[in-house]
Amino acid sequence: MKRLIKGGRILDPASGRDEILDLLIEDGRIARLEKDMKDRDGGDVFDASGLAVMPGFIDMHCHLREPGYEYKETVATGCAAAVKGGITSLMCMANTDPVNDCASVTTHILERAHEAGLAKVYPVGCLTKGMRGESLSEMGELAASGCIAVSDDGRPVPSGEIMRRAIAYAGIYGLLVIDHAEDLTIAGDGVMHEGYVSTMLGLEGIPASAAFSEVARNIALIKEFGGRIHIAHVSTAMVVGLVRRAKAEGLAVTAETCPHYFTLDHEAVIGYDTNAKVKPPLRTAEDVEAIIEGLADGAIDVIATDHAPHHADEKQVEFDLAAFGISGLETAFALTMGLVHGGRIPILQAVSKWTDAPAAVTGIRGGSLGVGEPADVVIADLDAQWRVNPEEFLSRGRNSPFAGMEVRGQVTATFVDGRLVYTREKGITGK
Amino acid sequence: MIGNNRHLLDLDTTSAEDIRRILDTAEGMKEISTRKIKKVPTLRGKTVVNLFFEPSTRTRTSFEIAAKRLSADAVNFTASASSTAKGETLLDTAKNLDSMAPDVVVIRHRFSGAPEILARNLDCSVVNAGDGCHQHPTQGLLDLFTVRERKGRLDGLKVSIIGDIAHSRVARSDISGFTTMGAEVFVSGPSTMIPTGIERLGVRVADSFEHALEGADVIIMLRIQLERRSGSLIPTLREYARFFGLNRERLRLARPDALVMHPGPINRGVEISSDIADGPESVILDQVENGVAVRMAVLYLLTGGSDETTD
Numbered sequence: 001m002k003r004l005i006k007g008g009r010i011l012d013p014a015s016g017r018d019e020i021l022d023l024l025i026e027d028g029r030i031a032r033l034e035k036d037m038k039d040r041d042g043g044d045v046f047d048a049s050g051l052a053v054m055p056g057f058i059d060m061h062c063h064l065r066e067p068g069y070e071y072k073e074t075v076a077t078g079c080a081a082a083v084k085g086g087i088t089s090l091m092c093m094a095n096t097d098p099v100n101d102c103a104s105v106t107t108h109i110l111e112r113a114h115e116a117g118l119a120k121v122y123p124v125g126c127l128t129k130g131m132r133g134e135s136l137s138e139m140g141e142l143a144a145s146g147c148i149a150v151s152d153d154g155r156p157v158p159s160g161e162i163m164r165r166a167i168a169y170a171g172i173y174g175l176l177v178i179d180h181a182e183d184l185t186i187a188g189d190g191v192m193h194e195g196y197v198s199t200m201l202g203l204e205g206i207p208a209s210a211a212f213s214e215v216a217r218n219i220a221l222i223k224e225f226g227g228r229i230h231i232a233h234v235s236t237a238m239v240v241g242l243v244r245r246a247k248a249e250g251l252a253v254t255a256e257t258c259p260h261y262f263t264l265d266h267e268a269v270i271g272y273d274t275n276a277k278v279k280p281p282l283r284t285a286e287d288v289e290a291i292i293e294g295l296a297d298g299a300i301d302v303i304a305t306d307h308a309p310h311h312a313d314e315k316q317v318e319f320d321l322a323a324f325g326i327s328g329l330e331t332a333f334a335l336t337m338g339l340v341h342g343g344r345i346p347i348l349q350a351v352s353k354w355t356d357a358p359a360a361v362t363g364i365r366g367g368s369l370g371v372g373e374p375a376d377v378v379i380a381d382l383d384a385q386w387r388v389n390p391e392e393f394l395s396r397g398r399n400s401p402f403a404g405m406e407v408r409g410q411v412t413a414t415f416v417d418g419r420l421v422y423t424r425e426k427g428i429t430g431k
Numbered sequence: 432m433i434g435n436n437r438h439l440l441d442l443d444t445t446s447a448e449d450i451r452r453i454l455d456t457a458e459g460m461k462e463i464s465t466r467k468i469k470k471v472p473t474l475r476g477k478t479v480v481n482l483f484f485e486p487s488t489r490t491r492t493s494f495e496i497a498a499k500r501l502s503a504d505a506v507n508f509t510a511s512a513s514s515t516a517k518g519e520t521l522l523d524t525a526k527n528l529d530s531m532a533p534d535v536v537v538i539r540h541r542f543s544g545a546p547e548i549l550a551r552n553l554d555c556s557v558v559n560a561g562d563g564c565h566q567h568p569t570q571g572l573l574d575l576f577t578v579r580e581r582k583g584r585l586d587g588l589k590v591s592i593i594g595d596i597a598h599s600r601v602a603r604s605d606i607s608g609f610t611t612m613g614a615e616v617f618v619s620g621p622s623t624m625i626p627t628g629i630e631r632l633g634v635r636v637a638d639s640f641e642h643a644l645e646g647a648d649v650i651i652m653l654r655i656q657l658e659r660r661s662g663s664l665i666p667t668l669r670e671y672a673r674f675f676g677l678n679r680e681r682l683r684l685a686r687p688d689a690l691v692m693h694p695g696p697i698n699r700g701v702e703i704s705s706d707i708a709d710g711p712e713s714v715i716l717d718q719v720e721n722g723v724a725v726r727m728a729v730l731y732l733l734t735g736g737s738d739e740t741t742d
């Protein structure tokens with residue numbers, strides 16, 4: 001089976017390529033990149049002229065909600081939303097019901113993903129048993145059944161000792177430890193960033209120190225005892241600074257941020273918009289600036305969605321009662337392009353944050369258009385203007401603070417292992 | 432309508448002109464309350480629903496009296512009597528209420544922003560009677576009314592608000608209202624009770640309680656609640672009373688004609704000593720009386736009245 005993607009602008013950060021080339025896919029792999037290739041042997045030809053051709057995106061932080069919360073999202077609906085957003089590989093967090101702390105849950109998720117046949121799903125197992133923060137999960141079993149990382153995302157690990165042991169123990173099985181950094185003794189019952197907006201609205205605040213305190217602890221553990229850690233959803237200037245210094249010291253620390261942290265600040269909550277309620281919370285304009293600087297200078301390696309779909313009933317309530325989270329798979333690319341169009345980050349660097357960088361952090365195969373790599377390819381119109389309408393999401397989660405926003409940059413087609421799984425015109429084009 | 436607003440949710444977004452209109456209307460309403468028959472037919476046939484998710488006999492009664500003096504039908508809908516205990520959401524409650532076609536819904540709720548949900552989903556006017564730590568606009572208005580009545584102006588006065596600013600909806604409405612009307616507002620209290628970024632709301636944080644009192648025209652003492660955060664804000668009421676309670680000696684720092692206010696219910700001997708609460712500077716009972724007049728004005732304006740009362 002051959003497929004020729006013709007005339008597109010190849011953006012491949014792994015090789016530094018930014019040029020018009022034809023791309024030949026053969027048997028699900030990247031076979032060749034050349035100028036003006038002839039379409040021989042009657043393979044499909046995909047006209048990509050005027051469009052960007054990039055490696056499929058890797059989203060290392062998603063919540064697919066299955067098992068247990070299928071009313072919010074399923075593996076199938078989440079994967080459909082992913083490929084619509086250009087994401088061909090994703091990692092799903094373990095805070096399902098039951099939580100993913102054993103082989104049977106991991107296997108269930110992988111089977112669902114296989115049935116869906118869209119994005120490639122890499123489960124993240126629990127860091128502690130039952131996600132209770134008390135004792136280590138069976139990481140060996142989790143790794144053997146298909147998990148590539150461990151995290152108690154959504155529930156930070158309160159015990160420093162457990163975190164220390166988990167970092168050491170996960171290393172045995174090559175599992176990446178992903179840290180949802182939040183010191184609950186500081187965060188308390190907060191529902192948004194603590195600042196003048198929380199004061200004005202009379203809402204309980206989450207101080208920026210809550211994230212700092214826990215990241216600092218975990219970096220100290222790495223420094224003393226070795227191992228590596230990945231800091232999830234960085235939202236503050238203080239943590240960007242910590243990670244930057246840790247990297248300068250040569251510590252094995254990597255970090256991600258999410259589109260909402262470089263696009264919105266805490267003023268988005270004014271009017272009690274529960275769709276802007278997210279954890280960690282939207283911070284200040286200065287934090288937004290620091291996040292963008294961190295992306296530009298490499299302190300922040302990766303952009304991930306932290307896609308957290310919820311049912312409308314969980315958001316159409318009093319702000320204090322509303323669930324935390326943003327449905328982010330279908331807006332991530334356009335929001336990232338916002339940084340490029342705004343002149344903040346060059347295009348190849350922006351694409352890198354979604355491709356070769358997360359591949360390097362996670363070990364997921366892909367993230368590059370190199371010959372022999374899996375043909376996970378995303379085609380996008382970098383300039384297409386569109387208005388975010390959550391009613392059109394393929395995700396069950398319509399909880400987006402970007403509803404109504406005019407954005408620029410849109411995925412037009414997605415290939416997974418050489419199969420065309422999505423086009424802008426037809427939607428999901430089969431498994 | 433109050434200006435362009437169909438609702439009264441906060442005083443942040445209420446203009447000086449609108450506040451003045453409410454206060455002027457309230458003057459006329461206060462006169463009604465001095466008559467032998469304290470009732471006018473102005474809002475006959477209108478329905479006011481008091482939707483109280485948090486017990487507050489005072490505020491609810493004040494709204495109820497206000498509605499009745501204007502001949503509106505006042506219906507009380509308290510949380511215990513409602514179906515919200517059975518898992519109905521606020522949105523469900525709103526939709527149910529809407530089908531009863533009220534003209535005004537007055538809501539008290541323990542969560543900040545709850546009145547916004549009603550306002551977005553109801554066809555009628557919504558009045559916030561206190562939401563979480565956010566706002567209590569009619570309390571702010573009655574404080575403005577009381578001060579204007581006594582001082583003849585609001586502009587240029589030094590107004591000091593003392594206590595748990597962080598958790599007080601009264602403080603926020605007073606801050607919005609007094610700053611909008613040109614007063615200089617200071618806040619003071621234990622620093623554990625001064626919220627982050629409060630200066631951005633246009634107030635100054637006094638260096639000390641004494642500094643807040645110096646030269647003050649108006650002193651608003653907030654009710655202190657120890658149960659909040661069980662001791663992480665202040666160790667004991669005794670210590671609070673000693674260092675942040677208003678007593679005769681401290682009151683001497685204020686202007687000789689200073690007014691002492693309190694939204695009630697007061698904790699005698701904690702935030703305010705009895706001799707001050709009952710003394711000549713205290714306008715606490717005027718506040719209660721003016722509360723009815725201000726709420727009459729708000730109900731009247733929202734249900735379509737102009738600023739002249741008719742009988």
Ligand SMILES: [Zn+2]
Nearest residue numbers: 153154180232
């Ligand atoms: Zn998280």
